[in-house]
Amino acid sequence: MNPDLDLTVDRIIRAPRAAVWKAWTDPSRLAKWWVPAPARCRVERLEVRPGGAFVTRLSEDGDADFVPHLDAAFLVVDELRRIVFTNAIDSAWRPANPGPVVMTAEITLSDHPDGTDYRVIVRHGDPAARARHEKLGFADGWTSVTEQLAGTVE
Amino acid sequence: MAQYSAQLDDVFVALADPTRRGVIRRLGRGPTSVGDLAGEFPMTLPSFLKHVRTLEASGLIRTTKSGRVRTCVLNRDRLALVDDWLAEQRRIWTDRTDRLAAEVEGNDQ
Numbered sequence: 001m002n003p004d005l006d007l008t009v010d011r012i013i014r015a016p017r018a019a020v021w022k023a024w025t026d027p028s029r030l031a032k033w034w035v036p037a038p039a040r041c042r043v044e045r046l047e048v049r050p051g052g053a054f055v056t057r058l059s060e061d062g063d064a065d066f067v068p069h070l071d072a073a074f075l076v077v078d079e080l081r082r083i084v085f086t087n088a089i090d091s092a093w094r095p096a097n098p099g100p101v102v103m104t105a106e107i108t109l110s111d112h113p114d115g116t117d118y119r120v121i122v123r124h125g126d127p128a129a130r131a132r133h134e135k136l137g138f139a140d141g142w143t144s145v146t147e148q149l150a151g152t153v154e
Numbered sequence: 155m156a157q158y159s160a161q162l163d164d165v166f167v168a169l170a171d172p173t174r175r176g177v178i179r180r181l182g183r184g185p186t187s188v189g190d191l192a193g194e195f196p197m198t199l200p201s202f203l204k205h206v207r208t209l210e211a212s213g214l215i216r217t218t219k220s221g222r223v224r225t226c227v228l229n230r231d232r233l234a235l236v237d238d239w240l241a242e243q244r245r246i247w248t249d250r251t252d253r254l255a256a257e258v259e260g261n262d263q
Contacts, residue, residue, distance in 0.1 A: 007244045011251050015258035023258045033253035100162045100239060105247075118254075120247055127166060127239055 001121065009120040017109045017116045021080045024048075024107070031056075038062045041069065045091060049077050053091030071096065075104070083107045088125070101127045161213065165235050168212035173197070173205050181215060181228035188217070188224045 001008070013020055023029045027043035035041040040062045045053035051073060058069035071091050076084035086104040090096040102125035110117040168174055173195055180186060180194065192202045206226065209215045213232040217224050 005240070007240060007247060009244075009247050009251050011255060013255045013258060015255075019258045020254070023254055029257070033257045034250065036249055036253070099160075101243070103243075115259075118251065120251065122243065122247060124240070124243065127162070 002123075005124045005126065007120075007122050007124075009118075011118045012112050012114050012116070013118045014115040017080050017111060020109055020116045020118060024083060035069070040066075042066050048074060048083070050074055051093070052077070054085050055091050071098070076106075081109055101125055161232075162235055162239055164212040165214060165232060168208055168214055169236070171205065171208075173202075174209055174214075177205065177209060177226070178214060178228065178233070181226055185225050185227045188226060191226060 023033065025046065025048045027046045030046060031041045031043045034043070034056060035058055038061055040059045042057040042059075043055075044057055045055040047053045054070060054072040054074055056069045057066040059066045070087060072085050072087040073089050073091055073093060074083065074085045076082060084104065084106045086102075087096060087098050088102045088104065096102075104123045106121045106123075108119045108121075110119075169178070176195065177191060180191060188203070188206060191206075192199050195202055206215070206217070209226075210217055213229055215226050216229055217226050219225075
């Protein structure tokens with residue numbers, strides 16, 4: 001866990017683990033909550049097994065135009081307990097560098113007296129690495145650059 | 155989210171160049187005319203103006219013309235995008251967790 005790059009979400013969900021698991025792994029259920037309204041999500045592939053495809057498309061205004069949203073692969077699937085997926089490889093396992101930032105998300109479900117202890121850890125790549133990749137000549141380390149910039153503008 | 159991503163891409167690409175970062179640093183000290191800025195960077199004016207246009211397109215700077223002088227001003231809100239990307243990702247996952255909770259707490263007791 002790197003606090004500069006990673007995030008965690010920890011929530012008690014008042015429903016049993018099996019219900020949370022189903023909302024995650026049933027395409028029509030996932031589509032209902034994966035993106036915020038008015039955008040709509042279309043779940044193209046949801047192969048919930050290690051190496052399986054996780055592909056969604058998104059319509060920003062909920063109309064007909066669905067554009068690529070997520071093209072990722074599952075790394076770990078422990079039935080009813082844990083899902084890990086990454087967009088650092090796409091659904092064909094091709095190395096990928098999608099915007100705005102590359103990530104691996106780990107979702108863990110545990111029993112809790114009130115339902116399910118739902119934890120998310122999202123480990124991000126460094127967005128500066130992507131800028132470097134796109135445009136050579138980015139010699140400074142990203143952190144020093146932002147520090148320098150912040151120093152002059154604050 | 156897609157729009158935010160495109161904005162962030164523009165900002166990172168704009169900052170991925172030493173001249174453009176130099177301009178941002180210089181403008182951190184206050185608005186400056188294009189002519190004065192250009193004098194501080196060892197390149198031809200047309201080359202320098204390309205950098206100014208890239209920065210303007212990314213939203214990192216704004217320019218205004220008064221008479222014959224074009225002045226560049228730093229847009230600090232856009233620069234904050236660089237530091238805010240993680241906050242934005244956190245918001246996406248927190249909101250997503252809210253929606254998941256609402257979905258299962260409503261339907262599957």
